[in-house]
Amino acid sequence: MKILFMGTPDFALPTLRELCLAGHEIVGVVTQPDKPKGRGHHLTPPPIKVFAIEKSIPVYQPLTLRGEEFEQTLKSLDPEMIVVVAYGKILPQNVLDYPKYGCVNVHGSLLPEYRGAAPMQRAIIDGKTVTGITTMLMAAGLDTGDMLLKCEVEIGENDNFEDIHDRLSEAGAKLLVKTVEKLEKGEITPEKQDDSKATYAAKIEKSDCLLDFSLDAKTLHDLIRGLSPIPLSFTHTPDGKLLKVVESRIFDAEKTVKALPGTVLSVGEDIKVVCGKGILSLLTVVPEGKGRMSAADFVRGRKIAEGALLR
RNA sequence: CGCGGGGUAGAGCAGCUUGGUAGCUCGUCGGGCUCAUAACCCGGAGGUCAUGAGGUUCAAAUCCCAUCCCCGCAA
Numbered sequence: 001m002k003i004l005f006m007g008t009p010d011f012a013l014p015t016l017r018e019l020c021l022a023g024h025e026i027v028g029v030v031t032q033p034d035k036p037k038g039r040g041h042h043l044t045p046p047p048i049k050v051f052a053i054e055k056s057i058p059v060y061q062p063l064t065l066r067g068e069e070f071e072q073t074l075k076s077l078d079p080e081m082i083v084v085v086a087y088g089k090i091l092p093q094n095v096l097d098y099p100k101y102g103c104v105n106v107h108g109s110l111l112p113e114y115r116g117a118a119p120m121q122r123a124i125i126d127g128k129t130v131t132g133i134t135t136m137l138m139a140a141g142l143d144t145g146d147m148l149l150k151c152e153v154e155i156g157e158n159d160n161f162e163d164i165h166d167r168l169s170e171a172g173a174k175l176l177v178k179t180v181e182k183l184e185k186g187e188i189t190p191e192k193q194d195d196s197k198a199t200y201a202a203k204i205e206k207s208d209c210l211l212d213f214s215l216d217a218k219t220l221h222d223l224i225r226g227l228s229p230i231p232l233s234f235t236h237t238p239d240g241k242l243l244k245v246v247e248s249r250i251f252d253a254e255k256t257v258k259a260l261p262g263t264v265l266s267v268g269e270d271i272k273v274v275c276g277k278g279i280l281s282l283l284t285v286v287p288e289g290k291g292r293m294s295a296a297d298f299v300r301g302r303k304i305a306e307g308a309l310l311r
Numbered sequence: 312c313g314c315g316g317g318g319u320a321g322a323g324c325a326g327c328u329u330g331g332u333a334g335c336u337c338g339u340c341g342g343g344c345u346c347a348u349a350a351c352c353c354g355g356a357g358g359u360c361a362u363g364a365g366g367u368u369c370a371a372a373u374c375c376c377a378u379c380c381c382c383g384c385a386a
Contacts, residue, residue, distance in 0.1 A: 035386075036313085036386065037386070038386090039382090039383095039384095039385095040312085040313080041312090041313055041385090041386075242383085244383090269349095286382095286383075287383090288315095288316080288383070288384090289315070289317070289382075289383055289384090290316075290317080290323095290382065291381075291383075293322090293323070296322090296323085296337085297323045297324095297337090298323075299323085299336085299337095300322070300323045300335095300336050301322095301323040301325090301335095301336075302323085302324070302325085302336060303323085303324080
């Protein structure tokens, strides 16, 4: 199959890799332009570009897919199918319509739930125990296309975003390859999404990341792991310094303590914090201006004491 | 030239503003107490204070200069 691949971050990497291994002809890779990244704002190529160059696949980084220029590119490559995984731009109708087998997208949720930008994070934050991958034929709306194949992935009680991200990106790669095979043989009947059951997973905002200890321990734990290791949830120590939380555990889900939520109950190997309901144990943190360290190390540096209020 | 923090004992840090004996919480080793312990008490080992036969000074972890490295934010 002559496939044009469109994707940008690490999440898309396994899919491109598996497509290559499956022996498909990747006629080109479309990815976002290099962007200033990291300390010093050096221009950094997206992971997909790095991989494509290694494999000697032609790379295209158009500023826009609209207009003559990309239309010409598309015609010259003449793909039979376009595979899109976390590309980061909206595909215009003329692109959607071009390939014989259509544009197939890998989405990190069990559609129609969690359409949108941050399906994995939102599923964890909501405390879901199962999520998955859906492949679909892309349509004009946001993640509204007809569904092709699905596979489920369990979310463990302490799994974080990274765990789920890695698991789903691998699962997505396998499912996509399978989808391509079956689609080519005409073995899939696309299934319409039930719009009435659709939910939307909005992009993570900074305001989503502030820990509100008046919530219960389970909710906070889910938020912390859903945002870890990026962008990380945060609170503030009494001196006003930022304190990000990388890893937590529910110490006690039910116990209510007569103290202001956010109060540090004890320090030692972990930092136990009073919540609206229950007690949360912080295990790994990132203090302002520092790197990640265990709660025990943070405590040894005498950066926090029993009775301190986090807010 | 995006903004900022930092490099001091195995770990996490203080000390630097106002130069003058290397300090804290842990860990580690030895001893003690205890029915017992990750608890408690006593004692010890362990540091070129990132680098520079740099600058200033009677004297530099501390002030000045240069270089290297690490990290957070922002994107």
